[in-house]
Amino acid sequence: MIMKLNALQAGFNLDHIVLESPYPNNLARFYKEIIMMEFVKKNKNEFICEGKNRKIILKKGKKNTFSYAGFSCRSKKNLDQFKNFILSNNVKLSEFENNHFKRGSFSIIDPDENIISFGIRKKNKNLYKYNLCMPLQHLTLSSKNVEKFQSFYCDLLGFKITDKVVHKNGSLATCFLTSNHEHHTIACFKSDKVGIDHHSYEVGKWENIKILCDHFSKKNVKIIWGPGRHGPGNNLFIFIEDLDKNWLEFSAELEIIHDRKFKEWPHSEKTLNLWGRGILRS
Numbered sequence: 347m348i349m350k351l352n353a354l355q356a357g358f359n360l361d362h363i364v365l366e367s368p369y370p371n372n373l374a375r376f377y378k379e380i381i382m383m384e385f386v387k388k389n390k391n392e393f394i395c396e397g398k399n400r401k402i403i404l405k406k407g408k409k410n411t412f413s414y415a416g417f418s419c420r421s422k423k424n425l426d427q428f429k430n431f432i433l434s435n436n437v438k439l440s441e442f443e444n445n446h447f448k449r450g451s452f453s454i455i456d457p458d459e460n461i462i463s464f465g466i467r468k469k470n471k472n473l474y475k476y477n478l479c480m481p482l483q484h485l486t487l488s489s490k491n492v493e494k495f496q497s498f499y500c501d502l503l504g505f506k507i508t509d510k511v512v513h514k515n516g517s518l519a520t521c522f523l524t525s526n527h528e529h530h531t532i533a534c535f536k537s538d539k540v541g542i543d544h545h546s547y548e549v550g551k552w553e554n555i556k557i558l559c560d561h562f563s564k565k566n567v568k569i570i571w572g573p574g575r576h577g578p579g580n581n582l583f584i585f586i587e588d589l590d591k592n593w594l595e596f597s598a599e600l601e602i603i604h605d606r607k608f609k610e611w612p613h614s615e616k617t618l619n620l621w622g623r624g625i626l627r628s
């Protein structure tokens with residue numbers, strides 16, 4: 347019998363995100379200095395920026411453009427059984443090869459033509475000195491059709507829906523899904539723009555948000571949204587922009603999910619920020 351595991355059962359973490367930029371070398375410097383990526387290496391046309399449990403790859407291209415992302419799981423066995431699951435749902439594998447994973451990774455193309463890879467993290471021998479723990483945690487995309495996004499990621503890949511934000515007419519404004527115990531590892535906002543909305547690092551506790559705010563202040567990087575608390579996920583957050591105006595979130599106290607049913611939230615400012623100003627995307 348062929349063993350199958352959906353994305354949640356296989357247990358995936360967001361491993362890396364690849365962004366395009368007209369000036370990837372300048373952006374790499376920003377990630378090194380401001381996001382404390384201690385190791386930056388150039389490999390062909392890519393700048394690979396790495397900190398402990400966080401990796402952002404920058405390559406030459408169009409500003410604010412999502413290239414691809416990778417989700418990793420712990421074992422080859424889980425990865426292979428997840429592959430069985432998606433193949434049994436007739437999800438097509440892409441020919442794209444992601445060389446930021448060990449051999450045996452595979453990629454899919456979602457309904458908005460985003461490339462998402464699944465694989466096993468390559469071991470690296472870097473010794474990280476910076477001790478604030480802030481792993482790359484979630485990727486939020488934007489789409490004209492969140493319903494399609496939701497059914498692809500939930501029904502075909504087996505991510506679990508944890509919360510939905512719903513317009514007055516019943517259509518979806520946002521969907522949050524997870525592939526592990528954290529509230530969401532991927533989400534999608536309805537928008538006229540298709541691509542990336544933001545990516546997020548989880549810093550664990552409130553105290554670390556304060557440390558980061560002071561760090562950004564020293565570097566003259568403004569907080570563009572927050573501190574606040576999201577409704578879905580109940581996490582504390584701040585947002586900054588990088589040099590290309592990509593949005594970066596730093597989150598703390600993100601809800602841990604113990605098998606609860608998803609909740610529906612109204613599309614309102616308060617859902618996006620229980621404490622104050624919300625930025626509605628649609």
Ligand SMILES: [Fe+2]
Pocket residue numbers: 484486544545546595
């Ligand atoms: Fe977020």
